[in-house]
Amino acid sequence: xxxxxxxxxxxxxxxxxxxxxxxxxxxxxxxxxxxxxxxxxxxxxxxxxxxxxxxxxxxxxxxxxxxxxxxxxxxxxxxxxxxxxxxxxxxxxxxxxxxxxxxxxxxxxxxxxxxxxxxxxxxxxxxxxxxxxxxxxxxxxxxxxxxxxxxxxxxxxxxxxxxxxxxxxxxxxxxxxxxxxxxxxxxxxxxxxxxxxxxxxxxxxxxxxxxxxxxxxxxxxxxxxxxxxxxxxxxxxxxxxxxxxxxxxxxxxxxxxxxxxxxxxxxxxxxxxxxxxxxxxxxxxxxxxxxxxxxxxxxxxxxxxxxxxxxxxxxxxxxxxxxxxxxxxxxxxxxxxxxxxxxxxxxxxxxxxxxxxxxxxxxxxxxxxxxxxxxxxxxxxxxxxxxxxxxxxxxxxxxxxxxxxxxxxxxxxxxxxxxxxxxxxxxxxxxxxxxxxxxxxxxxxxxxxxxxxxxxxxxxxxxxxxxxxxxxxxxxxxxxxxxxxxxxxxxxxxxxxxxxxxxxxxxxxxxxxxxxxxxxxxxxxxxxxxxxxxxxxxxxxxxxxxxxxxxxxxxxxxxxxxxxxxxxxxxxxxxxxxxxxxxxxxxxxxxxxxxxxxxxxxxxxxxxxxxxxxxxxxxxxxxxxxxxxxxxxxxxxxxxxxxxxxxxxxxxxxxxxxxxxxxxxxxxxxxxxxxxxxxxxxxxxxxxxxxxxxxxxxxxxxxxxxxxxxxxxxxxxxxxxxxxx
Ligand code: GLA
Numbered sequence: 001x002x003x004x005x006x007x008x009x010x011x012x013x014x015x016x017x018x019x020x021x022x023x024x025x026x027x028x029x030x031x032x033x034x035x036x037x038x039x040x041x042x043x044x045x046x047x048x049x050x051x052x053x054x055x056x057x058x059x060x061x062x063x064x065x066x067x068x069x070x071x072x073x074x075x076x077x078x079x080x081x082x083x084x085x086x087x088x089x090x091x092x093x094x095x096x097x098x099x100x101x102x103x104x105x106x107x108x109x110x111x112x113x114x115x116x117x118x119x120x121x122x123x124x125x126x127x128x129x130x131x132x133x134x135x136x137x138x139x140x141x142x143x144x145x146x147x148x149x150x151x152x153x154x155x156x157x158x159x160x161x162x163x164x165x166x167x168x169x170x171x172x173x174x175x176x177x178x179x180x181x182x183x184x185x186x187x188x189x190x191x192x193x194x195x196x197x198x199x200x201x202x203x204x205x206x207x208x209x210x211x212x213x214x215x216x217x218x219x220x221x222x223x224x225x226x227x228x229x230x231x232x233x234x235x236x237x238x239x240x241x242x243x244x245x246x247x248x249x250x251x252x253x254x255x256x257x258x259x260x261x262x263x264x265x266x267x268x269x270x271x272x273x274x275x276x277x278x279x280x281x282x283x284x285x286x287x288x289x290x291x292x293x294x295x296x297x298x299x300x301x302x303x304x305x306x307x308x309x310x311x312x313x314x315x316x317x318x319x320x321x322x323x324x325x326x327x328x329x330x331x332x333x334x335x336x337x338x339x340x341x342x343x344x345x346x347x348x349x350x351x352x353x354x355x356x357x358x359x360x361x362x363x364x365x366x367x368x369x370x371x372x373x374x375x376x377x378x379x380x381x382x383x384x385x386x387x388x389x390x391x392x393x394x395x396x397x398x399x400x401x402x403x404x405x406x407x408x409x410x411x412x413x414x415x416x417x418x419x420x421x422x423x424x425x426x427x428x429x430x431x432x433x434x435x436x437x438x439x440x441x442x443x444x445x446x447x448x449x450x451x452x453x454x455x456x457x458x459x460x461x462x463x464x465x466x467x468x469x470x471x472x473x474x475x476x477x478x479x480x481x482x483x484x485x486x487x488x489x490x491x492x493x494x495x496x497x498x499x500x501x502x503x504x505x506x507x508x509x510x511x512x513x514x515x516x517x518x519x520x521x522x523x524x525x526x527x528x529x530x531x532x533x534x535x536x537x538x539x540x541x542x543x544x545x546x547x548x549x550x551x552x553x554x555x556x557x558x559x560x561x562x563x564x565x566x567x568x569x570x571x572x573x574x575x576x577x578x579x580x581x582x583x584x585x586x587x588x589x590x591x592x593x594x595x596x597x598x599x600x601x602x603x604x605x606x607x608x609x610x611x612x613x614x615x616x617x618x619x620x621x622x623x624x625x626x627x628x629x630x631x632x633x634x635x636x637x638x639x640x641x642x643x644x645x646x647x648x649x650x651x652x653x654x655x656x657x658x659x660x661x662x663x664x665x666x667x668x669x670x671x672x673x674x675x676x677x678x679x680x681x682x683x684x685x686x687x688x689x690x691x692x693x694x695x696x697x698x699x700x701x702x703x704x705x706x707x708x709x710x711x712x713x714x715x716x717x718x719x720x721x722x723x724x725x
Contacts, residue, residue: 001127001148001150002108002127002129002146002148004106004108004129007021007022007023007103008020008021008022008041008043009021009106009129009131009146011129011146011148011155012036012038012148012150013036013148013149013150013151013152013153013154013155014036014150014151014153015035015036015153015295015296015297016033016034016035016036016153016155016294016295017032017033017034017035017036017037017038018032018033018146018155018293019031019032019033019042020074020131021041021043022103023043023046023071024060024066025057025059025060025066025102026102026103026104027068027071027073027102027103028073028074028075028101028102028103028131028133028144029043029046029071029072029073029074030072030073030074030178030179030180031043031045031046031072032045033155033179033181033243033293033295034241034295034297035241035295035297045182046071046072046182048063048065048066048070048071049065049070050064050065050067051067051069051070051262054067054069054070054081055067055068055069055081056081057080057081057100067081068080068081068082069081069082069083069084070262072180072181072182072264073087073178073180074131074144074178074180075087075088075101075133075142075144075159075175075178076088076178076180076266076268077098077099077100077101077135078097078098078099078173079096079097079098079099079100080098080099080100084258084260084266085178085210085256085258085266085268086099086173086175086268087099087159087173087174087175087177087178087268087270088101088135088142088159088161088171088173088174088175089171089172089173089174089273090135090138090140090169090170090171090172091169091170091171091172091277092137092138092167092169092170093167093168093169097172098137099135099138099140100135100137101133101134101135101142102133102134102135102136103131103132103133103134104132104133104134104141105132106129106130106131106132107129107130107132108127108128108129108130109127109128109129109130110124110127110128111123111124111125111126111127111128112124112125112126112127112128112147112148112149112156112314113128113130113145113147113158115158115287115289115290116287117287117501117504117505118158118248118249118287118289118290118501118504118532119248119249119289119290119315119504119531119532119533119534119535119536120147120156120158120248120290120535121147121149121154121156121248121290121292121310121314121315122314122315122317123149123314125149125150125151126147126148126149126150126314127147127148127150128145128146128147128148129145129146129148130143130144130145130146131143131144131146132144134164138165138169139163139164139165139166139167139169139282140161140162140163140164140165140169140280141161141162141164142159142160142161143159143160143161143162144157144159145157145158145159145160147290149310149314152306152309152310152313152314153294153295153296153306154292154293154294154306154307154310154314155292155293155294156290156291156292156293157176157177157290157291157292157293158176158287158288158289158290158291159174159175159176159287159288160285160286160287160288161174161280161285161286161287161288162280162283162284162285163280163281163282163283163284163285164282164283165282166282167282168279168280168281168282169279169280170277170278170279170280171277171278171279171280171286172273172276172277173270173271173273173276174270174271174278174286174288175268175269175270175271175288176247176249176269176270176271176288176289176290176291177245177247177267177268177269177270177291177293178266178267178268179243179245179266179267179268179293180264180265180266181230181264181265181266181267182264183263183264183265184206184259184263184264184265185205185232185233186205186206186230186231186232186233186265187203187204187205187206187230187231187232187233187235188203188204188205188206188211188228188229188230188257189201189202189203189228189229189230189231189560190202190213190224190225190228190255191224191225191227191228191557191558191560191561192213192223192224192225193222193223193554193557194222194223195222195524195525195527195544196525196543196544196545196550196578197543197545197550197553197554198222198225198525198526198527198529198542198543198554198557198558199225199526199529199554199557199558200553200557200640201556201557201560201640205233206230206257206258206259206265207259208259208260208261209258209259210256210257210258211256211257211258212254212255212256212257213228213254213255214252214253214254214255214256214272215251215252215253215272216252216272216274216275217252217478217479218251218252218443218478218479218482218496218499219250219251219475219478219479219523219527219528220249220250220251220253220527220528220529220530220532220533221478221527221528222523222524222525222526222527224255225529225530225561226246226247226249226253226255226269226530226531226532227244227245227246227247227530227531227560227561227562228244228245228255228257228267228269229242229243229244229245229300229303229560230242230243230245230257230265230267231243231300235299235300236299236300237299237300237301237634237635238298238299238301238679239298239299240297240298240299240300241295241296241297242295242296242299242300242303243293243294243295243303244293244294244295244303244307244560244561245267245269245291245292245293246291246292246307246530246531246561247269247270247289247290247291247530247531247532248289248290248291248292248315248530248531248532248535249270249271249289249290249500249530249532250500250503250504250528250530250532250533251271251496251497251499251500252271252272252274252275252276252496252497253269253270253271253272254268254269254270254271254272254273254274255267255268255269256268256269269291270288270289270291271288271289271497275482275493275496276493276494276496276497277490277492277493277494278493278494278497279490279491279494289532292307292310292531294306294307294310300560300635301634301635301679303560304559304560304561304633304635305632305633307560307561307562307563308562308563308564308632308633309563311531311534311561311562311563311566312563312565312629312630315531315534315535316534316535316538316565316566317511317535317538319515319516320518320538321538322629322630324622324625324626324629325518325538325539325565325596325597325625326357326358326403326469326470326518327355327356327357327358327597327598327599327618327621327622328356328357328358328359328360328405328470328570328596328598328599329347329348329351329356329358329359329360329598329599329600329601329603330360330362330472330570330598330599330600331343331344331347331359331360331361331362331600331602332362332363332407332600333546333572333573333577333600333601334347334573334600334601334602334605335347335362335364335602336363336364337363337364337369337370337371337372338364338370339364339385340384340385340386341385341386341387341388341392341393341396344359344361344393344397345393345396345397346602346604347359347602347603347604348396348397348400348402349400350602350603350604351402351599351603352400352401352402353615354603354611354614354615354618355614355615355618355619355622356402356598356599356603356618357402357403358402358403358404358405358469358470358598359397359400359402359403359404359405360405360406360407360470360472361393361404361405361406361407362406362407362472363407363409363474364382364385365381365382365385365386365390365406365407366378366379366380366381366382366462367379367380367382367417367418368382368416368417369382372414372439372440372441373414373416373440374414374416374417375414375416375417376409376412376413376414376417376441377412377413377414377417377418377419377420377444377455378417378418378419379408379410379455379458379459379462380458380462381462381465389465389466390406390462390465390466390468391465391466391467393466394466394467394468395466395467398467403469403470404466404467404468404469404470405468405469405470405471405472405518406462406468406470406471406472407471407472407474408459408471408472408473408474409473409474409475409476410444410455410456410459410473410506411443411444411446411475411499411503412441412442412443412444412475412476412477413426413427413441413442413443413444414440414441414442415442419454420442423451425445425485426444426445426448426451426454426485427442427443427444427445428442428443428444428445428479428481428482428483428484428495428499429442429481429483430481430482430483431483433481434481435481436480436481437477438476438477438478438480439476439477441476441477443477443479443482443499445484445485445486445495445499446498446499446502446503446506447484447486447487447494447495447498447499447501447502448484448486448502449502451502452502452505452506455506456506456509456510459510460510460513463510463513463514463517468514468517469516469517469518470517470518470519470520471510471517471518471519471520472519472520472522472541473507473519473520473521473522473537474522474523474524474541475522475523475524475527475528476523476524477524478527479496479499482495482496483495484498504532504536507519507536507537508536511536518538518539519536519537519538520537520539520540520541520568520596521533521534521536521537521539521540521541522540522541522568524544525541525542525543525544525545526540526541526542526543526544526554526558528540529542529558529562531561531562534562534566538565538566539565539566539567539568539596540566540567540568541568542554542555542558542567542568542569542595544578545576545578545579546570546571546572546576546577546578546600547576547578547579547581547583548576548583548587548588548590548591548592548663548714549579549581549583549591549663549665549714550578550579551569551591551592551594552591552594552639552646552663553639553640555567555569555591555594555595556635556638556639556640556646556648559633559635559648563629563633564594564595564628564629564633564650565596565628565629566596567594567595567596568595568596568598569591569592569593569594569595569596569597569598570592570595570597570598570599570600571585571588571589571591571592571598571599571600571601571614571617572588572599572600572601573600573601573602573605573606574588583713583714584714584715584716585606585610585613585614585617586613586715586716587663587714587715587716589613589614589617589716590661590663590716590717590718591663591716593617593620593621593624593628593661593718594648594661597621597625599614620718624650624659624720627650627652627657627658627659628650628659630652630653631650631651631652631653631657631658631659632650632651632653632680633648633649633650634648634649634650634651634678634679634680635648636648636649636660636676636677636678636679642665643665644664644665644668644671644672644674644710645662645663645664645665645674645676645707646662646663646664646665647660647661647662647663647676648660648661649661649678649679649680651679651680651681655680655681655682655685655697655723656682656685656722656723657720657721657722657723658678658680658681658687658720658721659718659719659720659721660676660678660705660718660719660720660721661716661717661718662676662707662716662717662718662719663714663715663716664710664713664714664715664716665713665714666713666714667710667711667712667713671709671710673706673707673709674704674706674707675703675704675705675706675707676704676705676706676707677700677701677702677703677704677705678700678701678704678705678721679701681697681700681701681721682697682723683696683697683698683701684696684697684698685697685723685724686723686724687700687721687722687723687724688721688722688723688724689705689719689720689721690719690720691720694724700721705719
């Protein structure tokens, strides 16, 4: 619900309230964001105090209590007396750097706004508030967009800048979100890591100064994620106030939190200002990516539930919102580049009787792609490996009762390719500087329409040549030495963002042309796992690390924002290719059921007992996929605490069904006997556990369920609970 009146703007979701007020001199002040508060102008919380070395704008006259440096701002400027984190930084033709926004007008629109060319939450049931601010000296208007998804407790933000003046203005920074808290006692949680070990939660109190994470790698990155949490020091899974902020963007980003001199906190989130400079000619507009905010006063589990539900139901689009996903098998870890049609069909033949529904042909099917040194960019089927083309293979796979899918990496090129030999300037590289290769490849300049059209034309021909149900869209390097041959010097600062826009436009086109095809995102595993990609690719390969024990941690970190149905998770062969660790087929399966479930191996190479296990796993997963994907997800333990068990739980919305998964770590002599306290059940209902014992929900939640004593390393158990009516 949106309430507006006398310069006061209040946004209510079911459990939260967000408020701002156009105060003295037109400065848009942030008055409150938190648990729901009704019927109140909360600007009484703002105090006006004369602070030394906090300057006053000219309009304030002799009022030394009015300083931009002190007041909580809705969208901060810079260079005009607010020395904290800027949201907006404008360079005018005279070289000055500043931004100073004042209130101009507002409008309320039905439905949740959409952003042209950018991912955004959707929903006709939502509402939109647009508050228009103006920097009169720059001739720039900033339209602050607020989307209210009331039932989801989500508030989204985006900013549209419009040059209403007569001279070009350079936008040096434009955050999607600025959030001023009138308190200092918050922890920041960021999700950090590296290739093959992504999204480890790191939590710490904010100390005076700025703590920021981000990416300047051209994609959202393995190293940091565009999702952060701010929470009270004591907040935990089930209690305490916490805020989450997700950026729907897959390129360079920055999330920064500042604890200022007066013990207030400011959070900003948006495109990273490094190497960003967007020229706005008169009449032109620039729209930031969207950011989504959520608040919970009941701890991190509720915060996650709200993001999960909103992502499942209002970010992922049809036909995949709420739809089951096929159990897949991917040949990469079994064959890498050395395969031909016969080898692939053999894998599919041994997979089909195991209940696996989709066969995915990974890297190596095109051009002269026999290693990672060559072939990227040449998107024509390699006739030696696949005589008869794609359809010849796809029809053999379909004859086995399976769907067919394939891998691609459209944004990249090898120098050893026909494409690069014909168009070296289509790759991003700086003239006069040495090349920077990543995995022996260069990145294509996706800011250029002709580059995108060429690549898309080739891919579309391939996808149209056979019945393809699934695509794995990969990107396997970080960008460096970025310069576009198609942009003038003063617009080079637009290249990174234009490449992301190019990526989004191609994904959108693919969705339009192949509306029933499932696209899975990937970037060397989880290097582009963000809410922006999920708008186009409803699932993303979580990590190149398929070691079950490492995966428990990666998936745990990922779960704070992203729902289980978005996490690509597969069982792979042992010893694991990343860690050398061997874990039983049972436990690998339990770990992979924390995701979209599938296999990366040759099932012909496993024992008859393991084949039996796989058959059981695929049947079990299909039976419970609805519960795993649509249920509320609970983290029952923190795998980073090195406790004896890692456990998680899915509870159906009506609380009549639950699935508890438990994996033990390295065993030790005299292991503790634990009763695992479950969550989210109905205390009044009686539950049957694995078809046997029946216990009240209150007992299972308060007294706990006795876990078996581990015997050997890395064991696993699943407990399926049904309410006895
Ligand atoms: C990336 C992906 C892998 C695989 C290879 C193929 O590393 O994450 O799953 O597709 O590329 O080159």
